[in-house]
Amino acid sequence: MNGTTSSIRVDLQLIADMVEPGSRVLDVGCGDGALLQHLWKTKGVDGRGIELSQTGVNACVRNGLSVIQGDADTDLKDYPSDAFDYVILSQTLQATHNPRTVLDHMARIGKRSIVSFPNFGYWRVRSSLFFIGRMPVNEKLPHQWYNTPNIHFCTIRDFVVLGREMNLHVERGLALNGDGLRLGLDPAGVLANLLAEQAVFLLRRSHTNER
Amino acid sequence: MPAACQHLPARVRAGKKSLTGHDFNSSYAAMSEPAFPLPGHRIELGVDEKLRLDCGIALGPFPVAYQTYGTLNADKSNAILVCHALTGDQFVAETHPISGKPGWWDLMVGPGKPLDTDRYFVICANVLGGCLGTVGPKDANPATGKPYGLSFPVITIADMVRAQRLLIDHLGIDQLFAVMGGSMGAMQALDWAARYPERVFAAVPIAGAARHSAQNIAFHEVGRQAIMADPDWHGGDYLLHDTRPHRGLAVARMAAHITYLSETALHRKFGRNLQDRDTLTYGFDADFQVESYLRHQGITFVERFDANSYLYITRAMDYFDLAAEFGTVAAAFENTPVRFCLVSFTSDWLFPTPESRAVVHALNAVAANVSFVEIESDKGHDAFLLDEPEFRDVLSGFLNGCAEHKGLKAT
Known part of the structure; x- marks a missing residue:
């Protein structure tokens, strides 16, 4: 991961594209730090990370990234309000205990939030439930229901409704296929909820929600 | 108690010649055992202005012994201050002049090692109150000509750091590239970052805490x-x-x-x-x-x-409590520009991980730039002195990252 890394996972690239150069970023659940490294190398972003797995944290710090071992559910409360330009939660929302609280903290800590998550309304998921009557297990969702870290799946529609309830304004939304490629659908629409395997949202606190 | 403990022959070794030509023997006049020349540097500090200690006493002039490894670059931007632990000393990366054992951080400091002396200028000073060349209770009290003993002023971690700052001033270094240490060294690193944030680019407190626990x-x-x-x-x-x-x-x-x-x-x-x-x-x-x-x-x-x-x-360690001086640990680091890397070890029960984590939480509260790793080890508190490959890699990676951010050229 050293040197000028410019190629990262497509969905991470889409997130990176939403970030202004030179901004302050907190990546919650930053994994091995691929996105942070990319943001630093290509956009000069002042990035920090929180990662649950010690292996991930150590890999990040070995690569010179500022990352701490921590839990999205418990450790976001420590951060002061408006400390970052962006708080990113990439493919982690569904693994948190209290997604709403996590999103609330993200909106408080960052001027903007970027959230990506798998869509449980995707037609293959629906058909697994409908035709086979079992929780979906596939390449993207490899866990059985009893050992999955993903305890709070939602559909894109669920997410959009929650965002509205929380007074989070959607600045951008992208409906993506399994490879992270854009589908060109209205992210809040019925088709996206059926055809998109995952989604990315750039959110901003509505003015009514400023604190 | 075994008989051997009762009376020990003073082992006298012919150490290396003092690099600065200071007469190391003079301060040992108070010692009853044969004096030995210690390798390394020694300087009188607190000459023009005495050092005001936390206990209220003004100390000075006083000697500070220190050792350096590597070369200070032209703009003096590559200095790493290593702070030693309770029973450590300035002999970080060389055969100890008294015990004959390898330096206490030989594994970490040297060419090609995490504190790469081909790249960084590593400084370590014997702490205030220490007994290997820096003024301490066994030295002669100038007022009486006799060894201080308990008339030596009680010193604190902050006093040690203030003395080190005088040394860094003397060396003409505006900003340390990093200050780091384990255990009591971690306390000093934290105190440095809290007291002189502009003088420290990065701080690495290892197996430490923001206060000494009751236990x-x-x-x-x-x-x-x-x-x-x-x-x-x-x-x-x-x-x-x-x-x-x-x-x-x-x-x-x-x-x-x-x-x-x-x-x-x-x-x-x-x-x-x-x-x-x-x-x-x-x-x-x-x-x-x-x-x-x-x-x-x-x-x-x-x-x-x-x-x-x-x-x-x-x-000095017992008295250490950042929150007592600054109000809260977070307040000690308000608006800090310092990049932190905290390290703890899973089996360390003297300075357990929650102590480091508490510091991390405080640093998060002020949105400081902080990394924190807990290293899996069954070697207890001493793990920071031992060969833990993961620890070495983390330290190395953190320093490399800092060098990149600071624009420190790879020499």
Whole structure:
């Protein structure tokens, strides 16, 4: 991961594209730090990370990234309000205990939030439930229901409704296929909820929600 | 107590020549044992202006002994200050002039090592109150001409850091590239970052805490009581009586040494194995290997460490509490520009991970730039001194990242 890394996972690239150069970023659940490294190398972003797995944290710090071992559910409360330009939660929302609280903290800590998550309304998921009557297990969702870290799946529609309830304004939304490629659908629409395997949202606190 | 503890020959070794030409022997006039020339540098600080200590006393002029490795670059931007632990000293990466053992951080400091001396200029000073060249209780009190003993002022971690700052001033270094250390060294690193944030680019507190816990104060008190209960201590004036409280100091070291290890490490190393015998003796000899080991630790320690120094330095650690001085730990680091990397070890019960995590939470509260890793190790507190590859890689990676951010050229 050293040197000028410019190629990262497509969905991470889409997130990176939403970030202004030179901004302050907190990546919650930053994994091995691929996105942070990319943001630093290509956009000069002042990035920090929180990662649950010690292996991930150590890999990040070995690569010179500022990352701490921590839990999205418990450790976001420590951060002061408006400390970052962006708080990113990439493919982690569904693994948190209290997604709403996590999103609330993200909106408080960052001027903007970027959230990506798998869509449980995707037609293959629906058909697994409908035709086979079992929780979906596939390449993207490899866990059985009893050992999955993903305890709070939602559909894109669920997410959009929650965002509205929380007074989070959607600045951008992208409906993506399994490879992270854009589908060109209205992210809040019925088709996206059926055809998109995952989604990315750039959110901003509505003015009514400023604190 | 084994007989060997009672009277130890002062081991005198012919050390290297003093690099700065200072006469190292003069300050040892107060010592009863033969003086030895120590390698390294030594400087008088607090000459123009005395150092105001936390206890209210102004100290100066006073000597500080330090050692350096590597070369200071032209813009003096590559200096790393290493802060030693309670019983450490400035001999970080060379054969110790008294014990003959490798430097205490030989694994970390040197060409191609995480603190790469081909790239960085590494400084380590004997702490205030120490007994290897920096002023301490065994030196002569200028007011009386006799060894200070307990008339030496009580010093704090902040005082140690203030003295180090004078040294850094003397070396003409505006900003340290990094300040780091384990245990008491971590306390100094934190204090540096809190007190002189503009003088530190990065801080690496390893196996440390923002305050000394009640349990740790308790262990220190056991050690101090052991020293003071030794009749040879003479109320701290043992040098005037030409004795040393070796027995008390050895017991203090033995008790402390247990806290540096872990149950797992002790069990792996010794188990219930017997020492040079096949059966129990039904007596109080060192039947078990672990007893023999601890006695050895005690005996070798008294050769190189001054008992009063041990009292003063343990006290400095006990008094350490960043929140007491700054209000909260977070307040100590408000708007800090320093990049932090905290490290803890899973089996360290003296400075357990929650202590480091508390500092991390405080740093998060002020949105500081912080990394934190917990290293899996069963070697207890001492793990920071030992060969832990993951730890080495983390340290190396953090420093590389900092060098990149600071624009420090790879030489």
